[in-house]
Amino acid sequence: MGAIEFDGVAKRYGPVHAVRDLSVQVAEGEFLTILGPSGSGKTTILSLVAGLTAPSAGRILIAGRDVTHLEPQQRRIGLVFQSYALFPHLDVFDNVAFPLVVRGRPKVEIAAKVAAALARVRLDGLARRRPQQLSGGQQQRVALARAFVFEPDILLLDEPLGALDRKLREEVQVELKALQRDLGITTLLVTHDQEEALSLSDRIIVLDHGAMQQVGTPDEVYRRPANRFVAGFLGLANLLEGRVEAGRGLRLGSGELVACATGTRPEGSAAAAIVRPERVRLLPESAGEGIAARVRQDVYLGHLRRWHLDADAGQELVAAATDGDQSAAIGDRVRVSWSPADVWLLPEAGAAA
Ligand SMILES: Nc1ncnc2c1ncn2[C@@H]1O[C@H](COP(=O)(O)OP(=O)(O)OP(=O)(O)O)[C@@H](O)[C@H]1O
Ligand SMILES: [Mg+2]
Structure with missing residues (x-):
């Protein structure tokens, strides 16, 4: 139950149109990437879905329910931001357990779910390490595990691989794609890297100055771009x-x-x-x-x-x-x-x- 519908969604910050009249439906289980240059409104769209920002106009529906005015904690959404934002004083286990703890889940369930999530991101042996004792790629996987451990309806990923070097980024991309497919979780990924968008996504939204220029499969936006901006941004x-x-x-x-x-x-x-x-x-x-x-x-x-x-x-x-x-x-x-x-x-x- 994770389909998302944007219905005429707009966000203004004073004179700035961060997002303009966005209407698009994300299918359940879809991997949709928001691709655009810096300042084009990508993070704003994720914030609107997460409920961290309220739209200036329009509605957002999740699984058919209007969530436009729901609090973030009522939305069942897993988030990963570019800076991994792990808790430095908690070890890997406790970082991943955090969303379950705040939801008051029983200890036995927490232990089982955290163990499964860590195995899923291949960090089984590292549960007692602190974030600063991990590589960037490992920290990123902890952040991912923490985002999906409580079985959210939707995963929002804001340039989650931006801080990794090219080789590591490509490795984590492959894992991320496999994970998303296995969990079948509706995913919105933000990136400004066209190769990342083309290789991971079911569909891509190309954004410029807050306006959706095109939405389509990687092949469509690459081979049949809607305009010069899309043509040039995809390569x-x-x-x-x-x-x-x-x-x-x-x-x-x-x-x-x-x-x-x-x-x-x-x-x-x-x-x-x-x-x-x-x-x-x-x-x-x-x-x-x-x-x-x-x-x-x-x-x-x-x-x-x-x-x-x-x-x-x-x-x-x-x-x-x-x-x-x-x-x-x-x-x-x-x-x-x-x-x-x-x-x-x-x-x-x-x-x-
Ligand atoms: N809280 C805010 N107050 C005022 N303006 C904002 C705020 N947040 C974002 N903006 C503006 O809205 C526009 C879109 O910002 P957003 O963060 O969504 O861009 P982005 O595509 O995520 O860029 P980047 O790739 O650099 O992260 C920008 O012009 C930005 O300056
Ligand atoms: Mg951003």
């Missing part, structure tokens, strides 16, 4: 601007035709399209297709290589490939190509080309 994108030639594609300002599906767009209307760098092919200059360009920069990323290119018509383009799959050196003249199926026409109106 590098080649932005192509021009006018629609109905049934054929997009005629760029530079004169080239980019073939793509044009749907019901009217002939001659301004539009913008994106192509992700890993969908871009580099062809020899002699190839009879594609956009003529010159390699400006070549970036080695370990698992990938990325090329920054200047099209002859002035456009900047980016290509990426598994190292060894394509090759080009700085200064090389190439042709840049892609399949029409990899061109996504942004649903928003484009700037006039």
Whole structure:
């Protein structure tokens, strides 16, 4: 019983619109990530669900019940914040036991539940350690165990992995995903890390200046972004601007035709399209297709290589490939190509080309 419904929810702090007219439903058991830049309203949304902040407008329903005016302790919510906020004077066991103790659960039950929770986050042997005797990743797991030990309806996680180094973060991400799936607990995760959002979530809300830009599966927001902001926030994108030639594609300002599906767009209307760098092919200059360009920069990323290119018509383009799959050196003249199926026409109106 953990589904959440936001119904026209807004939060203002004086002149600041921290959250604007948010209407979205989170399914029971869903892992939903709120992704957005700093100050976009992510923490505010979690505070509204937790009841730490009251909305300026709208309603929040949990499992069908209007909780807009309920106290935080009446909401059955587990919270993990970026700073783990463990009690330094309590050992691991007592930290995890805390939510059960305040709920007045019997000692035997507490012992069993804490032991199970610690086993679940692989901290069995460390129950008598103090937080300061644990690594950052271990402390984070204690915070997680404390958040779910009392079987809350909803888990709210505010950048819980932000303080961990990359390797540890990836490890805890895998554990977090497995834990969430096993417990089947409705989870709202806040992050500004697009890879974390893409890898963990059933769906992602992309937020900018308090306004939801898009909600969709990782694949939808990455491959079919609703606008330029979403396209750019989810990773590098080649932005192509021009006018629609109905049934054929997009005629760029530079004169080239980019073939793509044009749907019901009217002939001659301004539009913008994106192509992700890993969908871009580099062809020899002699190839009879594609956009003529010159390699400006070549970036080695370990698992990938990325090329920054200047099209002859002035456009900047980016290509990426598994190292060894394509090759080009700085200064090389190439042709840049892609399949029409990899061109996504942004649903928003484009700037006039
Ligand atoms: N208590 C408050 N009083 C006044 N303004 C606030 C308050 N809390 C948040 N804000 C403002 O509301 C906006 C959204 O803040 P919020 O903390 O939700 O952002 P965020 O997306 O979590 O950012 P970050 O990634 O930096 O944590 C910001 O402009 C912030 O300054
Ligand atoms: Mg925040």
